Amino acid sequence: MNHKLAFSWHSSSWFIAIMLALPIVALFYQAIGPSADVFQHLIDTVLLDYVQNTLVLVFLVCLISCIIALPAAWLIAMCDFPGRKSLQWALMLPMAMPAYIVAYIYTDMFDYAGPVQIALRAVFGWENASDYWFFDIRTIPGAATVLALVLYPYLYLLARTSFLEQSTCLIQASRMLGSSALSSCLRVSLPLARPAIAVGLSLVAMETVADFATVNYFAVNTLTTAVYDTWIGHGSLTAAAQLSVMTLSVILLFVGLERFARRKQQVFQKSMLHEQEVRYQLTGAAKYLAMAWCWLLVFAGFLLPFAVLVNYAWHYFAESWTEEFFQYSANSLILAVIVAGLAVLCAILLGLYRRLVGTKYATIPARISTMGYALPGTVLAIGIIIPLTSADFLLNDLTELLWDWTPGLVFTGTTFALIFAYLIRFSAIAVGSIESSIDKISPSLDMVTRTLGHSPNSMIRKIHIPLIRKGVLAAFLLVFIESMKELPTALLLRPFNYETLATYVFQFASDEMLEQAALAAIVIVLVGLIPLIFLNRSLEQQH
Amino acid sequence: MITSSSPALRISDLHCSYAGVDILTGLDLELGKNEILCLLGPSGCGKTTTLKLIAGLLPPTQGSIDINGHAVDNAELNLAPEKRNVGMIFQDYALFPHLTVTDNVLFSLHKQSKAKQKEKLDYVLQLVNLTEFADRYPHQLSGGQQQRVAIARALACSPELLLLDEPFSNIDSQVRHHLIEEMRGLLKSHNMSAIFVTHSKEEAFAFADRLAVFHQGKIEQLGTPSELYNQPATRFVADFLGKVNYLDALVLDEYSVQTALGMISSKQKLTAAVGARKLLALRPQQLKLAVADQGIAKITQQQFLGMTTHCTITLTAESAIELSVSMQQPMVVDNVVSVTVEDHDLVLFDCD
Numbered sequence: 001m002n003h004k005l006a007f008s009w010h011s012s013s014w015f016i017a018i019m020l021a022l023p024i025v026a027l028f029y030q031a032i033g034p035s036a037d038v039f040q041h042l043i044d045t046v047l048l049d050y051v052q053n054t055l056v057l058v059f060l061v062c063l064i065s066c067i068i069a070l071p072a073a074w075l076i077a078m079c080d081f082p083g084r085k086s087l088q089w090a091l092m093l094p095m096a097m098p099a100y101i102v103a104y105i106y107t108d109m110f111d112y113a114g115p116v117q118i119a120l121r122a123v124f125g126w127e128n129a130s131d132y133w134f135f136d137i138r139t140i141p142g143a144a145t146v147l148a149l150v151l152y153p154y155l156y157l158l159a160r161t162s163f164l165e166q167s168t169c170l171i172q173a174s175r176m177l178g179s180s181a182l183s184s185c186l187r188v189s190l191p192l193a194r195p196a197i198a199v200g201l202s203l204v205a206m207e208t209v210a211d212f213a214t215v216n217y218f219a220v221n222t223l224t225t226a227v228y229d230t231w232i233g234h235g236s237l238t239a240a241a242q243l244s245v246m247t248l249s250v251i252l253l254f255v256g257l258e259r260f261a262r263r264k265q266q267v268f269q270k271s272m273l274h275e276q277e278v279r280y281q282l283t284g285a286a287k288y289l290a291m292a293w294c295w296l297l298v299f300a301g302f303l304l305p306f307a308v309l310v311n312y313a314w315h316y317f318a319e320s321w322t323e324e325f326f327q328y329s330a331n332s333l334i335l336a337v338i339v340a341g342l343a344v345l346c347a348i349l350l351g352l353y354r355r356l357v358g359t360k361y362a363t364i365p366a367r368i369s370t371m372g373y374a375l376p377g378t379v380l381a382i383g384i385i386i387p388l389t390s391a392d393f394l395l396n397d398l399t400e401l402l403w404d405w406t407p408g409l410v411f412t413g414t415t416f417a418l419i420f421a422y423l424i425r426f427s428a429i430a431v432g433s434i435e436s437s438i439d440k441i442s443p444s445l446d447m448v449t450r451t452l453g454h455s456p457n458s459m460i461r462k463i464h465i466p467l468i469r470k471g472v473l474a475a476f477l478l479v480f481i482e483s484m485k486e487l488p489t490a491l492l493l494r495p496f497n498y499e500t501l502a503t504y505v506f507q508f509a510s511d512e513m514l515e516q517a518a519l520a521a522i523v524i525v526l527v528g529l530i531p532l533i534f535l536n537r538s539l540e541q542q543h
Numbered sequence: 544m545i546t547s548s549s550p551a552l553r554i555s556d557l558h559c560s561y562a563g564v565d566i567l568t569g570l571d572l573e574l575g576k577n578e579i580l581c582l583l584g585p586s587g588c589g590k591t592t593t594l595k596l597i598a599g600l601l602p603p604t605q606g607s608i609d610i611n612g613h614a615v616d617n618a619e620l621n622l623a624p625e626k627r628n629v630g631m632i633f634q635d636y637a638l639f640p641h642l643t644v645t646d647n648v649l650f651s652l653h654k655q656s657k658a659k660q661k662e663k664l665d666y667v668l669q670l671v672n673l674t675e676f677a678d679r680y681p682h683q684l685s686g687g688q689q690q691r692v693a694i695a696r697a698l699a700c701s702p703e704l705l706l707l708d709e710p711f712s713n714i715d716s717q718v719r720h721h722l723i724e725e726m727r728g729l730l731k732s733h734n735m736s737a738i739f740v741t742h743s744k745e746e747a748f749a750f751a752d753r754l755a756v757f758h759q760g761k762i763e764q765l766g767t768p769s770e771l772y773n774q775p776a777t778r779f780v781a782d783f784l785g786k787v788n789y790l791d792a793l794v795l796d797e798y799s800v801q802t803a804l805g806m807i808s809s810k811q812k813l814t815a816a817v818g819a820r821k822l823l824a825l826r827p828q829q830l831k832l833a834v835a836d837q838g839i840a841k842i843t844q845q846q847f848l849g850m851t852t853h854c855t856i857t858l859t860a861e862s863a864i865e866l867s868v869s870m871q872q873p874m875v876v877d878n879v880v881s882v883t884v885e886d887h888d889l890v891l892f893d894c895d
Contacts, residue, residue: 444637447600450624451631452651453700462650466641 013353016346017365020372020424023383027248030241030386039239042230046221053140054209054222054250060144061151061208062201068148069156070197072294074185077163080279081287087294088160089536094301095153096528098485098502100213101521103146104509105305107217110137143218149301151207155200157535162196163189181280202258209250210376212488213506223247227378228492237386244379251374306525312518320519324504329523332501335415336483339422340430343479344472346423347430351438352464355446356456366431373428377488384421384493388412417493425489426482430475437471438464474534484527549612551576551704551736552597557606559592566592568760570606574704577734579727581747584757585783590740593757594706597738598631599624611703630702634709636693638681644668644692645677651700667695670729686713687722694726698733705730705737711746723749744784748772756780772826778892781824788830788866792823792891800889803864804839804882809889821891825884827869832856834874835881840866842878856880 042050075081076088094102110116117134126132136142166189174184190197212224221229223243231240282290313320350366372380388411396406411417441464449459487502494503501520508517552574559567566589574580582590595601597608599615599622607617610629615622639647648667652660668674671691681689690710697705710726711719727750730737741747747754748768756763756771756779764776775781778789792800792807794815799808802823815821832842832854843865844855852873858864859879866882874880 442635442637444633444635445639447595447598447624448631448633448637448696449650450600451598451627451629451706452696453625453628454650454653455623455625463639467639 009353009356013350013365016350017368020369020427022387023380023424024371024375026386027241027244027379027383030238031245033238039242042239050221050223050226053220057140057144057215057220057222058205058208060141061147062204064144064148065152065155065201065204068297069152070159072297073156073159074163074189075290075294077160078185078189078280079282079290081282081290083291087298089532090298091156091294092153092532092535093298094150096525096532097150097302097305098213098524099147099150099211100217100506100509101309101514102150102305103143103214103217104514105308106146107137138218140220143215143220147208147211147214151204152297154203155197158196158200159193162193166192199258202254205254206251206374209247212378217509223250224376224378224488227382231382231492237382240382241386244382247376247379251376255374309518309522309525312515313522316515316518319516325520328499328501328504328520331499332484335418335422335500336480339419339426339483340476340480342419342423343427343430344476346427347434347475348472350431351434352460355438366435370428370431372424375425377425377486378492380421380425381489381492384417385412388417413495415495415498418490421489421493422483422486425486426479429478429482433475433478434468434471437468441467477534478531481527481531485524550574551578551611552738553609555607557596557608558604559596559601560604566760570762572755572762574736574738576736579730579737579739579750579752581739581741581751581754582757583741583744583747583754586742588757589760590757591708594631594708594738594740598629598706599627628700628702629704629706630697630700631706632693632697632708632710634712636689638689638692640681643678643680644673647681647692648696648699650696663699667699670698671695687718690714690722694729705735707737707739709741720749756783774888774890775824781890786827786867788825788827790823790825792821794819794821803858803860803862804884807884807889810886811888813889813891815891820894822894824890824892827853827867829885829887830866830868831883831885832868832870832874832880834878836879838879838881840880840882842874842876842880845873845876847873856882
């Protein structure tokens, strides 16, 4: 349908897309420039270590995630044992835990001065560290374990869904052909779930590469921390941009792998609806092992850290319940509301534009605007600083020329940069949510609306907007939550003396005083739980 | 100029291509007032595209469309769908899920006074027997009721032309026949001109005044259902509308042909030249079988279908031709039978 769509639709859609793609373009542009000697210096000294650390970390996180998430996913999807229904969603809980908080709490627990080693020394009568061996958590394997503990839900969720979608007939056929339950899992279920597992792993890998706080806390130098150090420490924007481009290419590799894995995914969908769910009834030792394994994950990834946080908050309530806590909560809240509102507006505009134009090229703005999601926070921050610094200079030069007055750093020195960055990073979520609810509206509704005498604008008002209301709400909420939690972008782009809840908590964790920011940490975790409730509801509806 | 004699719809030389593929290549069509025309054809033949072009939901690449003597599409004009006053009923009914039956029906009357709306609402709801469901939402209705809401909604704005895109395909086969009858009665009693798209010949036969069989973006043949069934112009039309036996035939004189079944005579004069080699098309029910020891064929297969029985016979002559025959009564497999042809206007096609 092509009836004379106003020019403003075309121009605003493409304008949004270009603005949201700006930092990526800026990164590449800046990376071509000369970086004095900083980058050469990096190459000569630490760059190889950074790359190696990053790759080893990604490998270990993926490996550990597989080991812990796949058995859990299979047990929940294919077996029946007490507590399965609760575990089904409880296994998602660790997603709400920021990794650096988990890292802090386990470091506190397993350090030389922590309760575990103190207890061991007391029991065995050891005097000091040379008397016994104990693992050091502030290492790459330590960081990998902590990251896997909070990132495994991605893999668990995708693998579980894939197992559930597999036709039970296939499993039954393999059993009739003489496979045991275990061998049917290894020979049928797992191979069929391969695309989903690949998608899950690439998400885990992307999140690992993007992680800043945990590796920074453990002093493991990766590409992301290198970007941060080069900018904050060496002040070289170009070298930071060059490192960012390197990081980005690692990310793009994973995005590519994900796309590759997804390309034939429909083949593996269930063919018959309303199939009866058949599960293995676990008994005896198997039942207790399955329960123990799943609850252990929930305990280690969520319950224990959360209990520790609550304990901190209880004991340090006076130190936590401060004016700053409210000030920074308000900052985060306002920021998140603004970003969510803007992201939703952009997404509605882009989604409707695609719907009304209906040609292939009309999907391009929406696709471009979702690229920012793949950018790690630190990389995005560098990408934002580049064009905004130029914009600031340009503005100040111009006003000085015209009125002999300069407004100062309007773009980089205010929350504008933060809002812009968050918008780029999270508009993909809003676009995805709103696009899918627009796609659910049958095209015949559009056609019938037009034949019943309504113009395109009237159609948007009376049909599209009412029908996508739920999608809009979900989009707003998801962007809001991500904005509340976002850390690395805020660390690099916040104006002086401006803190969000996340930077506040991270600051205290870095200073080994998380106890005093426990309330703030709890707020972040609770906010992070909201999307899980949503996700769980939509999964319940599917099955 | 609008004259009482202008047809409800006139399409001339209509072309449409989408994404580089030609879907319609020079379509001409005329729909009389109060006529129900069916566009019949396999999927992908361009029949739904034709509906969308008439409704203004797609732009034509060439050609013109007039509705009741008003131009809506030509070289200079592509009238927006909301300005055409054409009603359309979709395969999925396209009811607005967030609106009640009442609001769905009133959707096109947003510019009229409340009193007028009320009057119209009561009238159309009564027409489709849905008065007591006025406050329900579409998902609270059965498929048949949803379809009736779609009809009420389309009729509410008194369209000049009604377009129906496979309206019966989502209805159970048990009630489909009844609904077709009901809807046809409704359209006829309101003197509606309508175009109806389907790929099912049974629906087309039951619903349409005239039929247009589509093939690769063109109308292959246009006429009443019985004309098309009994006197198909091409082999495509003959095959599409039902099973056909083809026999090699030699034209003996102006009335008769020689075939493997012997000499067969036509009620009407044949158009083919004497001595020409042709293919004779025979519908299964135009063949009659009788048990006879000296018969020329043997029943090789039989399928009981309830109202009829379907037989396959093989001629015992060297040619061993297989024919399909539709019988009122079952026979016995392996029986030897004689074959006669019902007296009718013979249909001859050119040999490939």
